Amino acid sequence: MTLHKQCLIVFLFYTFIQLCAQERSSIPEVQELLDKMTLDEKIGQLNLLTPGGGVATGAVVSKDVENKIKSGQVGGLFGVSGPDKVRIAQKIAVKDTRLKIPLLIGSDVIHGYKTTFPIPLGLSCSWDMELIEKTARLAAIEATADGINWNFSPMVDIARDPRWGRIAEGAGEDPYLGSAIARAMVQGYQGTDLSHPNTMLSCVKHFALYGASQAGRDYHTVDMGKIKMFNQYLPPYKAAVDAGVASVMTSFNDVDGIPATGNRWLLTDLLRNRWGFNGFVVSDYTSLNEMMFHGLGNLQDVSALSLKAGLDMDMVGEGFLTTLKKSIAEGKVTEEEINRACTRILEAKYTLGLFDDPYHYLDSSRPKKDILTPKNRQFAREVAARSFVLLKNHKAILPLRKNAKIALVGPLADSRNNMLGTWAPTGNPDLAVTVIEGFKKVAPTATIAYAKGANITDDKALAKKVNVFGPRVVIDKRSPEAMIKEAVDVANSADVVVAVVGEATEMSGESASRTDISIPKSQKKLIRALVATGKPVALVLMSGRPLSIPEEYNMPVAILQVWHPGVEAGNAIGDVVFGNYNPSGKLSATWPRNVGQIPIYHSVKNTGRPNPEGKYEKFKTNYLDVPNTPLLPFGYGLSYTTFAYSNLRLDKTEISGNQSVNATVTVENTGDYDGEEVVQLYLSDVVRSITPPKRQLKGFKKVMLKKGERKEVTLTVSSDDLKFYNGNLEFIAEPGEFVIYVGTDSNAELSSSFILK
Ligand code: NOJ
Numbered sequence: 001m002t003l004h005k006q007c008l009i010v011f012l013f014y015t016f017i018q019l020c021a022q023e024r025s026s027i028p029e030v031q032e033l034l035d036k037m038t039l040d041e042k043i044g045q046l047n048l049l050t051p052g053g054g055v056a057t058g059a060v061v062s063k064d065v066e067n068k069i070k071s072g073q074v075g076g077l078f079g080v081s082g083p084d085k086v087r088i089a090q091k092i093a094v095k096d097t098r099l100k101i102p103l104l105i106g107s108d109v110i111h112g113y114k115t116t117f118p119i120p121l122g123l124s125c126s127w128d129m130e131l132i133e134k135t136a137r138l139a140a141i142e143a144t145a146d147g148i149n150w151n152f153s154p155m156v157d158i159a160r161d162p163r164w165g166r167i168a169e170g171a172g173e174d175p176y177l178g179s180a181i182a183r184a185m186v187q188g189y190q191g192t193d194l195s196h197p198n199t200m201l202s203c204v205k206h207f208a209l210y211g212a213s214q215a216g217r218d219y220h221t222v223d224m225g226k227i228k229m230f231n232q233y234l235p236p237y238k239a240a241v242d243a244g245v246a247s248v249m250t251s252f253n254d255v256d257g258i259p260a261t262g263n264r265w266l267l268t269d270l271l272r273n274r275w276g277f278n279g280f281v282v283s284d285y286t287s288l289n290e291m292m293f294h295g296l297g298n299l300q301d302v303s304a305l306s307l308k309a310g311l312d313m314d315m316v317g318e319g320f321l322t323t324l325k326k327s328i329a330e331g332k333v334t335e336e337e338i339n340r341a342c343t344r345i346l347e348a349k350y351t352l353g354l355f356d357d358p359y360h361y362l363d364s365s366r367p368k369k370d371i372l373t374p375k376n377r378q379f380a381r382e383v384a385a386r387s388f389v390l391l392k393n394h395k396a397i398l399p400l401r402k403n404a405k406i407a408l409v410g411p412l413a414d415s416r417n418n419m420l421g422t423w424a425p426t427g428n429p430d431l432a433v434t435v436i437e438g439f440k441k442v443a444p445t446a447t448i449a450y451a452k453g454a455n456i457t458d459d460k461a462l463a464k465k466v467n468v469f470g471p472r473v474v475i476d477k478r479s480p481e482a483m484i485k486e487a488v489d490v491a492n493s494a495d496v497v498v499a500v501v502g503e504a505t506e507m508s509g510e511s512a513s514r515t516d517i518s519i520p521k522s523q524k525k526l527i528r529a530l531v532a533t534g535k536p537v538a539l540v541l542m543s544g545r546p547l548s549i550p551e552e553y554n555m556p557v558a559i560l561q562v563w564h565p566g567v568e569a570g571n572a573i574g575d576v577v578f579g580n581y582n583p584s585g586k587l588s589a590t591w592p593r594n595v596g597q598i599p600i601y602h603s604v605k606n607t608g609r610p611n612p613e614g615k616y617e618k619f620k621t622n623y624l625d626v627p628n629t630p631l632l633p634f635g636y637g638l639s640y641t642t643f644a645y646s647n648l649r650l651d652k653t654e655i656s657g658n659q660s661v662n663a664t665v666t667v668e669n670t671g672d673y674d675g676e677e678v679v680q681l682y683l684s685d686v687v688r689s690i691t692p693p694k695r696q697l698k699g700f701k702k703v704m705l706k707k708g709e710r711k712e713v714t715l716t717v718s719s720d721d722l723k724f725y726n727g728n729l730e731f732i733a734e735p736g737e738f739v740i741y742v743g744t745d746s747n748a749e750l751s752s753s754f755i756l757k
Contacts, residue, residue: 136188
């Protein structure tokens with residue numbers, strides 16, 4: 001054989017090996033397309049832009065978008081909606097580019113599209129997975145009717161620090177509840193067939209640990225050990241992946257010293273190799289570029305690092321677009337790495353059916369049929385009522401009689417602009433129902449006199465900061481004293497006072513952290529003055545986070561926590577205040593006594609110096625100034641009726657292998673109203689190889705009980721519920737005693753134990 005022939009054989013052999021090593025798409029159409037693409041075209045697919053024009057969701061907007069689409073430099077857009085507008089962009093992509101590759105059209109549909117539901121933190125307090133899935137389904141129907149095929153939701157970041165403004169956007173503090181909600185939302189958005197024009201890609205975010213930013217300051221450093229990560233913070237992301245989520249968004253923070261967007265351990269070792277995720281990964285808004293500020297090098301460095309780590313798409317920052325070609329030339333990344341990312345994005349487009357028909361989300365007749373229909377709004381009203389949590393009901397002030405003489409006061413009683421809540425860029429605050437309007441509708445025979453009573457805040461500088469998206473805080477021309485006087489006069493001539501108080505919409509959400517999470521001072525003064533009248537006072541409290549309200553809680557008042565309830569706010573509040581719906585919400589995040597207790601959550605560990613009595617003792621774990629317990633525990637929430645729990649029994653006292661345990665309890669409605677109760681099960685793993693939390697939520701069921709009715713409720717603890725990630729990060733159960741607690745909140749008292757052999 002000649003040398004020439006030998007060389008040829010070696011060359012062919014290596015080419016063959018290389019081809020085998022290359023990840024080929026399992027979808028032949030995608031592979032065929034990829035094979036035709038130039039390097040520039042592939043890099044273009046990794047670029048996600050926002051042309052601006054809508055509500056800004058980040059600090060910069062993209063430039064020259066139309067030309068970039070034309071020249072094949074864009075894989076997807078967000079912040080564009082409506083079939084006609086989207087069609088313009090999609091047409092450029094499929095008519096004017098060489099390979100006619102359609103665009104992904106993304107959006108932040110966080111709690112409803114145009115039919116705005118309560119903020120996610122509120123929604124999570126319904127503990128009703130069917131309801132939550134339906135909200136996601138309806139959001140997908142509305143959003144896809146408007147041409148959107150990719151949703152940046154759910155946000156599943158566990159948050160145990162209510163200073164963090166984005167606690168509003170998630171499901172609170174608990175990994176078990178958070179995982180159930182993650183599954184429900186992914187299923188709701190994606191349905192069973194992603195190529196159907198009313199389903200959309202879901203994007204779980206922000207991977208990972210974004211909710212654990214230090215001191216509750218947004219975008220701040222995260223520092224967490226793997227055991228806490230795996231057991232407490234990662235489960236909801238994993239639940240979304242297990243439910244088949246199509247995409248993952250990286251977070252702004254670092255994870256163990258490396259920003260999530262460029263973290264290979266996170267994006268490849270964990271997400272792909274350990275969890276088996278096979279969708280695509282997108283950065284958060286310019287989070288790739290921000291790695292420069294994190295101190296990881298210049299734009300070319302961080303772009304190469306991120307691509308290699310497993311990032312597929314770059315949101316807004318154009319680091320991939322502007323540097324990857326150079327990095328290939330310099331041998332810093334390989335074309336194979338670009339192929340891999342591009343394949344994942346093309347596969348998502350294929351799954352959506354965009355290659356068959358790039359316009360199949362663009363039916364101009366749909367918005368009218370599908371968006372903000374009376375039926376959708378009615379559903380939003382029901383959902384909102386189910387998210388409210390009755391925190392206190394002194395002398396059964398609530399519900400009110402429908403013919404009562406009511407003083408309706410407070411800066412949020414007649415404020416349309418604050419009803420939707422944070423992160424509702426697709427909603428329209430003008431369509432929201434105010435509390436006054438809702439009261440008049442639900443109780444037309446009531447006599448209602450209104451007074452504003454106070455500004456949301458008197459602090460002009462704060463008002464300016466929270467008015468970024470519109471006038472949320474309007475500072476009255478009158479003096480605070482004059483406003484309080486008017487409210488007190490109105491209160492004095494009424495039977496009962498309802499004060500609608502709390503936070504403006506943008507006092508929570510992105511970049512809206514607070515170090516003082518009490519009710520603003522202006523409103524505290526109003527509340528004191530109202531209570532001093534001696535009239536019964538019900539506080540309707542709005543906020544995007546757990547607040548610190550020890551003073552108000554100790555007053556002789558009723559407190560109904562309504563979060564930011566969405567487009568049907570006033571009607572839903574009316575329904576609950578006047579007893580059309582008996583509140584059934586339960587807190588999904590602990591309410592502290594004061595900021596000093598933060599981070600505070602229910603699944604704490606015992607420490608070596610526990611203090612179960614709760615009275616201060618020297619050399620025990622406690623504070624000098626407040627008890628360890630929160631003001632209101634996780635899982636807490638009252639009803640207009642009362643429920644009694646008795647007779648907890650387990651079907652087994654010993655199990656092994658994959659066996660499960662059924663815990664049955666008798667629940668009785670012992671009060672005067674029909675009502676729903678969330679029966680909760682907590683589990684304690686008494687002895688194990690790494691320190692266990694005192695108890696952890698491992699089951700819940702929402703049941704309806706008529707007045708006087710009694711039900712047997714059974715909750716099952718599966719063998720997986722006994723497992724945890726041990727010191728080697730293996731997911732295992734260890735033999736020994738487990739105690740089950742069942743009851744109305746995380747302080748559930750009825751208990752029974754079993755042994756795992
Ligand atoms: C930044 C936010 O962190 C993220 O949640 C959102 O999806 C993007 N902006 C896009 O708007």
